[in-house]
Amino acid sequence: MTRLFGTDGVRGLANDTLTVSLALKLGAAAATVLTRDRDSSKRRPMALIGRDPRVSGEMLAAAMAAGMASRGVDVLRVGVIPTPGLAFLTDDYGADIGVMISASHNPMPDNGIKFFSAGGKKLPDHVEDEIEKALDNLEDSGPTGTGVGRVIEEAHDAQDRYLAHLKEAVDTDLSGIKVVVDTANGAASEVAPKAYAAAGAEVVAIFNKPDSFNINDNCGSTHIDQVQRAVREHGADIGLAHDGDADRCLAVDAAGNVVDGDQIMAILAVGMKENSSLRKNTLVATVMSNLGLKLAMEREDIEIKQTAVGDRYVLEELNRGGYSLGGEQSGHIVAPAYATTGDGTLTGLMLMARMVETGTSLAELAGVMQVLPQVLINVPVSNKAAIMDSETVKSAIAEAEAELGEAGRVLLRPSGTEELFRVMVEAADQEHARKVAGSLAAVVAAV
Helix, strand or coil: CCCCCECCEEEEEECCCECHHHHHHHHHHHHHHHCCCCCCCCCCCEEEEEECCCCHHHHHHHHHHHHHHCCCCEEEEEEECCHHHHHHHHHHCCCCEEEEECCCCCCCCEEEEEEEECCCEECCHHHHHHHHHHHHCCCCCCCCHHHCCCEECCCCCHHHHHHHHHHHHCCCCCCCCEEEEECCCCCCCCHHHHHHHHCCCEEEEECCCCCCCCCCCCCHHHCCHHHHHHHHHHCCCEEEECCCCCCCCEEEECCCCEECHHHHHHHHHHHHHHCCCCHHHEEEEECCCCHHHHHHHHHCCCEEEEECCCHHHHHHHHHHHCCCCEECCCCCEECCCCCCCCCHHHHHHHHHHHHHHHCCCHHHHHCCCCCCCEEEEEEECCCHHHHHHCHHHHHHHHHHHHHHHHHCEEEEEECCCCCEEEEEEECCCHHHHHHHHHHHHHHHHHC
C-alpha cells in the first residue's frame, strides 16, 4: 500500500486526491495520536492551523479544524502565515499541534497538509505512520458536550509575534541594502517585505498580491528570472525569491546571477565559523547538493554531513548531531538556534546581515564556492518503485558513473511529492552533464 505521507506531509490535487473528507479524518486521527500521551490534568489540548493563500486552503483548514475539535482539541486558526511562522507560533503559543495547509512551490490546484508537534517540530516517520493507522481505525463518534473542542477563527497577533521573532533573531541594521523580494503571491506576501523593511532595508516587493489563485504562478523561487529582471531594473544590491509557503529562499546578486541554496549555505557557514557559532564546525546538506559545496567546505576546513533529500532529514541530522546550520540546494536553510524548520525570510535576513557585516557584495561572498555544472531532469513516471528496481536503470547508472569518474557524479531518486523521477548529473562541463543526464532520462522514461 502506498504511504499517505510523502517527504513533506500529505499532498495532492485539492478536492480530488486531497479531499475535505480526508482532511477531516486526518484532523481527527492526528488529534488522537498527538495528544494521546498528554497529561489530562493540564488545560485542554490546543492546535494551531495556518495556511497559504490558495483558494482550497480555506475549505481544507475548516475541515481540519472540525476534525480536531471533534476529538476534543481546541483550535486556533492563525490565517495566512508562512510555514516557518506556523512552526514558530506552535511553540510560542504553547500549542500541542501545529498544522500548515500548503503545497509549498506546487501549482495552485494542489494543496498539502503538514503537521508539527509541540515545540513546532516536524513529525518523524514513525509518528506519521501512527496517524495513518489511526486514520483506518477512527470511531465515528467522539467526546460530547463540554468535551468537544472550540474553534477560534482568528489570532489577531500571530503575524506580529512572528515578525518580532525575526527581528530578535537577526538584529543587524540593514540600512543601505536595497532588496527586491518576490513572495510568489504566497504566504509571505505581507510578512517578508515587512521584516526586511523593519530591519532597515529598502524593499521593492514583487508578486506580493495574492488573490487565492495566483500563488506560484510564473513567480517565486521556481521562476527566478522574475527577480533577476527586477534586480537589474531597480539597481538593487540583492534579490530574494520565496516559494508559496516561504520556507525557501533563493537569491540573486546585483548583476542578476542566481545564488542558490548551496551557495547560501556556503556563505552562512563561513560566517558562522568566523564568529564561532558553527557548532562542531559542521554543515548538514543533502545528497543533492552540488559537488562544489563539498569542495568549498573542504577548503574552509568545514565538515559536511549528508542526508537524504528533504528538509525533514536535514532537521533530523541537525538535532541528532547538535549542529547549527543545514539545508538544501532548493533554498531550504535551517538554523536551529532560531527556527525548527526552513525559514526563507530568516534566510534572507541572515544573508543580508552577512553582506552588511563584511561590507561585501553578494557576488563576492558567493565566490567562496564554484558551482560545478549540474543538470536535473524530472521524468514523469507511473511507477516509481519499478524504476528503483529496474536492472536496466542500474546498469545505465553504472555506465554513467564510469564515464564521469571522479570529475562528476550521478544521482537518481523518486520525487517525494510528485509522480516524477529526478535524474541529476554533475560533470566538469555543462554539455557533458547534459548528454549523460539526457541518456539516463531516456532509460528511465522507457521503463
